[in-house]
Amino acid sequence: xxxxxxxxxxxxxxxxxxxxxxxxxxxxxxxxxxxxxxxxxxxxxxxxxxxxxxxxxxxxxxxxxxxxxxxxxxxxxxxxxxxxxxxxxxxxxxxxxxxxxxxxxxxxxxxxx
Amino acid sequence: xxxxxxxxxxxxxxxxxxxxxxxxxxxxxxxxxxxxxxxxxxxxxxxxxxxxxxxxxxxxxxxxxxxxxxxxxxxxxxxxxxxxxxxxxxxxxxxxxxxxxxxxxxxx
Numbered sequence: 001x002x003x004x005x006x007x008x009x010x011x012x013x014x015x016x017x018x019x020x021x022x023x024x025x026x027x028x029x030x031x032x033x034x035x036x037x038x039x040x041x042x043x044x045x046x047x048x049x050x051x052x053x054x055x056x057x058x059x060x061x062x063x064x065x066x067x068x069x070x071x072x073x074x075x076x077x078x079x080x081x082x083x084x085x086x087x088x089x090x091x092x093x094x095x096x097x098x099x100x101x102x103x104x105x106x107x108x109x110x111x112x113x
Numbered sequence: 114x115x116x117x118x119x120x121x122x123x124x125x126x127x128x129x130x131x132x133x134x135x136x137x138x139x140x141x142x143x144x145x146x147x148x149x150x151x152x153x154x155x156x157x158x159x160x161x162x163x164x165x166x167x168x169x170x171x172x173x174x175x176x177x178x179x180x181x182x183x184x185x186x187x188x189x190x191x192x193x194x195x196x197x198x199x200x201x202x203x204x205x206x207x208x209x210x211x212x213x214x215x216x217x218x219x220x221x
Contacts, residue, residue, distance in 0.1 A: 031207075033209070035211075040122070040213070040214070041213055042117075042199075042211050042212055042213040042214065043199070043211040045208055045209070045210075048207070048208065050207075058208070059208075090157065092209075098145075099145050099162065099164050099203070101147055101159045101162060102147075102149075102159070102201075102209055103159075104156050104157040104158065105156065106156045107156065
């Protein structure tokens with residue numbers, strides 16, 4: 001079934017660890033996005049990609065990095081996690097049409113102790 | 114700059130009452146606006162988009178360019194409508210900006 005998948009759903013790690021949040025979609029979408037959301041707050045765009053080998057930073061400054069080597073895969077990496085990175089991370093994708101909507105994954109709730 | 118504003122964090126209504134969730138935006142071009150909904154323990158999902166001019170689950174939203182608003186309305190709220198609702202603006206056909214969300218609580 002065509003969908004967008006995020007793993008893990010929950011992650012608790014210690015300060016200084018390197019982590020990668022996985023996001024994969026089987027919908028054939030070119031555009032993919034990472035949003036960060038704190039409880040009760042709006043979603044903030046931190047990274048996006050128009051296609052393979054394309055990555056751009058969003059409006060919210062983030063110490064994370066992303067890569068887009070394959071159309072379906074858009075992982076997010078934190079080289080050295082800190083408590084300030086504790087948040088929910090949402091991955092989304094959309095078709096290439098101008099008015100096409102975003103499709104979201106289930107999110108990864110990250111806690112850095 | 115705040116592009117999408119949802120002034121109400123929480124909206125409580127009784128079942129069968131009308132409901133209106135407010136959304137205001139700031140954008141100089143022709144806006145593409147969406148409403149997303151998140152039910153308990155589920156992912157964020159599209160509810161409706163203004164370009165489709167459709168009614169989904171009894172909800173409608175009208176774009177008012179003069180008031181820069183895109184309020185979500187339903188004449189008779191149901192308990193299953195209880196959820197978080199987010200208004201979103203598609204900026205230059207590439208980035209989506211979201212409001213902070215309104216929690217709708219429909220009481221029996």
